[in-house]
Amino acid sequence: MYQQVIIVGNLGSDPEMRFxxxxxxxxxxSVAVNRRWTDSNGEPREKTTWFRVTAWRRLAELCNQYLSKGRLVLVEGEVDxxxxxxxxxxxxxxxxxxxxxxxFLGGRGDKGTTPSAPGEGEEFISDDMPF
Structure with a gap:
């Protein structure tokens, strides 16, 4: 079976790389995904769901190099x-x-970018999964 999940949210912490x-x-x-809605009383509500994300190999190196706390990202992968x-x-x-x-979403001026970071909408795909 195959599953695919796509999330868009902000990094809650700087990436941590290990080997x-x-x-x-x-x-x-970590990535925080916020959902906003209005309840039956007309009151605005918000719920944050946290995801722990793991990237492997070259994708791991790129995430460690270019991501930082607060950066907006789209992540596609498998969830557990x-x-x-x-x-x-x-x-x-x-x-x-x-x-x-x-x-990597947002422009170069967004929090967490560096002058040498990939441009807006830059994406990296890893087909080299660890399993």
Missing amino acids: TPSGVPVTSF ASAWLDNQGNPRATLELTARKVQ
């Missing part, structure tokens, strides 16, 4: 949900997305 024991680069970062109980016994859950494609 597997065999030297494969892996970059992780994990649930657990925290130290106080409260249920917790996370959505983890393995990136296949990351598109």
Whole structure:
């Protein structure tokens, strides 16, 4: 079976790159996706859903180089949900997305860009998934 998820949101933290024991680069970062609506009483509402994103190989290197906290991105990939109980016994859950494609959104003047960063709408696709 095949699944594909596309999210658009802002990085909640700077990317963190590490390497597997065999030297494969892996970059992780969080993305906040905001949903806004008006409730039945006419009051504006907002809900933020957090995704933990992992990018591999060349895509990991590019994300680590060009992304930073606050940057708007589109991420396409496969999602996995994990649930657990925290130290106080409260249920917790996370959505983890393995990136296949990351598109850097916004212009060069947006928070998190550098003079050498790819241009607006630049995207990188990785067909070299770790599994």
